[in-house]
Amino acid sequence: MRDFVYLAPETLEEAAALKLEHDDKAIFMAGATDVIIRMRDYLIAPDYVIDLKNIPDIGGITFSETEGLHIGALATMTQIATNPHVLAHYPYLAQAASLVGGRQIRNRATCVGNIVNASPLADTATSLYCHDAVVEIYGLPGKREVPIRDFILFVRKVALRPGELVTGIRVPYLAGAKGIFRKIARRNEVDLSTVCGTVLKTNDGWRVAMGSVAPTPLRLLKTEALLNSQPLTDALIAEAAALAATEVSPIDDVRADKQYRLDIVSYLVRDALTNLR
Numbered sequence: 001m002r003d004f005v006y007l008a009p010e011t012l013e014e015a016a017a018l019k020l021e022h023d024d025k026a027i028f029m030a031g032a033t034d035v036i037i038r039m040r041d042y043l044i045a046p047d048y049v050i051d052l053k054n055i056p057d058i059g060g061i062t063f064s065e066t067e068g069l070h071i072g073a074l075a076t077m078t079q080i081a082t083n084p085h086v087l088a089h090y091p092y093l094a095q096a097a098s099l100v101g102g103r104q105i106r107n108r109a110t111c112v113g114n115i116v117n118a119s120p121l122a123d124t125a126t127s128l129y130c131h132d133a134v135v136e137i138y139g140l141p142g143k144r145e146v147p148i149r150d151f152i153l154f155v156r157k158v159a160l161r162p163g164e165l166v167t168g169i170r171v172p173y174l175a176g177a178k179g180i181f182r183k184i185a186r187r188n189e190v191d192l193s194t195v196c197g198t199v200l201k202t203n204d205g206w207r208v209a210m211g212s213v214a215p216t217p218l219r220l221l222k223t224e225a226l227l228n229s230q231p232l233t234d235a236l237i238a239e240a241a242a243l244a245a246t247e248v249s250p251i252d253d254v255r256a257d258k259q260y261r262l263d264i265v266s267y268l269v270r271d272a273l274t275n276l277r
């Protein structure tokens with residue numbers, strides 16, 4: 001790993017100013033489970049690493065029915081997977097967080113880092129997509145909010161402007177929602193998703209999101225429209241499962257080939273609908 005300067009700001013203003021000053025030569029770090037691996041492998045070589053962990057008030061998880069769930073930028077996967085509000089109202093998100101890496105990774109890795117890293121296979125993303133989560137951003141000009149679907153733009157590309165950082169993610173509460181998160185990987189433990197996905201049954205209809213099947217996580221809007229157009233029957237489940245595979249564009253890679261991923265998308269949709277009906 002190349003030498004770098006470690007910076008540990010204690011306020012949001014300081015963090016944003018440092019990033020603005022050093023721009024592409026600097027990188028933010030939270031749990032460091034992506035940053036350090038990429039630095040070790042010389043995929044990135046920043047001159048400055050800006051550690052966010054000393055900034056107060058950007059950790060923690062809060063919930064109310066009106067405000068929904070708030071996941072602070074420093075909230076770890078372990079905290080999400082064990083939080084009583086997440087378990088009660090967003091159990092599929094808790095499940096997704098509980099399947100990220102191994103225990104040591106989950107004790108460090110943040111959900112915000114998982115989203116800003118913008119890998120198509122980020123395990124927490126599909127549940128957040130189903131809830132139309134909102135990414136809270138801080139920069140020196142002020143705060144702004146971006147829907148998660150507009151935040152993740154491409155593989156490792158997000159809608160942050162120079163100097164901006166993410167302070168948290170707001171996940172609207174959907175009363176009565178029931179959902180399922182599934183992760184298909186080559187091994188049951190400590191492996192990246194070959195395909196992952198969340199299917200949600202809400203009072204307003206079905207929501208379906210898949211990961212590792214396109215450059216970004218995806219909401220399957222045609223499949224949702226079909227499901228929301230008529231009562232759920234065995235025939236509709238079969239039709240939706242087939243349609244879902246036409247909405248994704250997976251690639252062949254070391255974990256699986258394209259056809260396997262297409263088959264898994266259909267399987268996940270069929271399985272989740274059958275279990276949630």
Ligand SMILES: Cc1cc2nc3c(=O)[nH]c(=O)nc-3n(C[C@H](O)[C@H](O)[C@H](O)COP(=O)(O)OP(=O)(O)OC[C@H]3O[C@@H](n4cnc5c(N)ncnc54)[C@H](O)[C@@H]3O)c2cc1C
Nearest residue numbers: 028030031032033034035101109110113114116122123166
């Ligand atoms: C062994 C291992 C297994 C893993 N298994 C999985 C897995 O099963 N599923 C999965 O989805 N991921 C997995 N990962 C990837 C990783 O753990 C997650 O992506 C993690 O959630 C990243 O969070 P972090 O806090 O460690 O981010 P960091 O590494 O600190 O940062 C990741 C990226 O986000 C940026 N960033 C972080 N916080 C902020 C912020 N507040 N504002 C702006 N930018 C920010 C950083 O600059 C960097 O670009 C694994 C990693 C390892 C090493």
